[in-house]
Amino acid sequence: MLLTKAEIEARTITEDGQVFLQKAAQDGLETVWDRYQAQKPQCGFCELGLSCRNCSMGPCRIDPFGEGPQRGVCGADADIIVARNLGRMIAAGAASHSDHGRDLVEVLRKVGEGHAPGYTIRSEEKLKKVAAEFGIAADGKTPADLAVELAHAMEEEFGTRKKALTFLGRVPEKRRAIWDKLGITPRGIDRETSEMMHRTHMGVDNDWQSLLLHGLRNALSDGWGGSFIATEVSDILFGIPQPVPSEVNLGVLKENQVNIVLHGHNPIVSEMIYEAAQDPELLALASEKGAEGINLAGLCCTGNELLMRRGIPMAGNHLMTELALSTGLVDMMIVDYQCIMPALGEIATCYHTLMISTSDKAKFPHMAHHEFHPETAQSKARELVRMAVENYERRLPAKVLPAPNTPTRMMAGFSVEAILGALGGSPAPLIEAIKSGAVQGAVGVVGCNNPKIRQDFGHVTLTRHLIENDILVVDTGCAAVAHAKAGLKVPEAAALAGPGLQQVCKSLGIPPVLHMGSCVDNVRILDLAAALANALGTDISDLPLAAAAPEWYSEKAVSIACYAVASGIFTVLGTPPPIFGSPKIVKLLTEDIEGLLGASFAVEPDPEKAAARIEQHIRQKRKALGL
């Protein structure tokens, strides 16, 4: 069904998105926006978190207006059901990040053992630093030995033997004390997730407050555990990101080159594809087929990982994944896991695109499965790139539409190390800028796209307001890609910032919106916040910081939001989470939790109002610090 201009504009603010929504409609594709329309109205009980299907006496629903049933068959009331459901969302999010982390640890170990040809240790510096944190002395050991020992120690983190996770060593003392007092210090990574599934089984934890506290501990096991390991080990294996220029939007797909799009979250597969795409033999084959080269482009966080370390351009964020296929230019899309819509394979059948799934734990309809394992990844990657090159000739000219707009320039690669490097090696200049008021504070704008919100509107509107008010924005994930598409990630974008931030950006040659990586890389933001607090001898919650997820959709985002708040960062959500069926839980999370953690949640779908709340919060924090 063709779409009117108004319908298209209501779906996305992006120029390429608008063009390819129409192209997709002309090609007869059903996109995520169409499916969302078809799902409407969505179930109000589920929207409020009031439906439970945890056992087969149910499913049960609680009437939020008090007339119908107020208890499930087991006797659980609205508070218990909402808390259990939220707990399970956190567990699923934490499990996803942490399992991703574990896969990297496996590669680290195999690299050390010499069983992962093609992979290597790119950052010995970080290997040594992290090994030292785990109490492993580097003296006399080869990087390979150190890798094996560190991998082994990290594997232990996933189990049960720890009292507290090792990376908690980076957390400010005051914060640790709060967690200990509340009993939410995260122990083993898998332990907290497993315990959450246990607690939310019928007849286990039926105190909504203790369920929520464990939810925070579970989220912390992700933030300071699973995700932290994922980021640190990725840096060890693939290098610490440094500022790098690149480009974004569907214009990065080249008409005269072999286009391979990498989608998912884990860099293990995509890094090998990156290597294979440099292979002279495959490049020669490409030119034999009439292509001018092999062009890699990223989607979602696999894209962000490659962008951060290799400057690979981004085709788009979550809601662009289907539209990328509608260009007819994608010769191969390779996916690993997370946020890959199961609709993609079928959409690709309209084009010549080869769809490849690579993870033993993530299979999709209409995709060819080519499993990656560390032992064989290198040869597998070559095989796939060869297939993509051979597929170039099979493009269907009638279905090809190159993006009419040129790619937007951007800068990425702002790891904590890179930011401190830009500052001359210590956080002191940033602290000075905050003290002087040139930079009022910093906000992490992170998270997904969600068809319930006009694509990128939430991110871009919020971020523009923040930088105008001299608030530095750091970002990750699909939010970062939204900002890049809007042109906020070039040094020249400093002109859009308030006078103070503008001056700081100009003197350092950086954009006012710093790309810190993928969604697991939200821990880079935590790490930086902790480093600032430690440098000031205070707690994270005392700093003029905030976080926002204006267009979040995933369970991983719930876990991230919870570890942000538990770590002391005020967090504003753009889409209402399914908690409104319990007024008690809403009050706890948006008000009372402040007294326990020095931070709370807010829900604000309007990005302008969200900006106002964040600015007010930052003013309060500055005032409390006497600034």
Added chain:
Amino acid sequence: MDESLRERVMVRLERCVGCRSCELACRVAHSQSGTLWGAVMEEPKPRRRIFVEQAAESPAPFLCRHCEDAPCVRCCPTGALRFDETSGLVAYAVDRCIGCHACVMACPFGVVQPGRGDLFVVKCDRCEGRDRPACVEACPTRALVLETAFLVDRRRRAVGRFVEAARLDISEADLMAAGSAQSP
């Protein structure tokens, strides 16, 4: 259908899955805030005008039928309830109501509710000011439809059954017993 007449809500009982989305939507449509998240926080709580009951093994939505010769209208001593010829609906005028609840007792479907303090009587107003009532919009299985759509659908299905039965050369009854997609 005459322009001034407002189409009533019809029920395709066989499609109802008992999700109660219509009940939530009706409350939201009669709330101050007009949003689900706002409505759950309101006092007094917005009331629903549609009721999903388990009736004879099946979930069944009940709402005011807007009867042309309505028992509630007949028994109303003050004329607060009356059949409005223009809209074709049973209209309620709160300023004439004395709260005797004769209508509550008279309604054969039990869909006129006594108010609780804030209102004398609560019943379906067919969503004043809305073309498509909230419950109709909310129903995910389209169990609730407006009159015209209901009749068109019934007629088309009937023809579908004749044709399918003729094609298969079986009786309509056998076709229905076999669970045809064209079942009413």
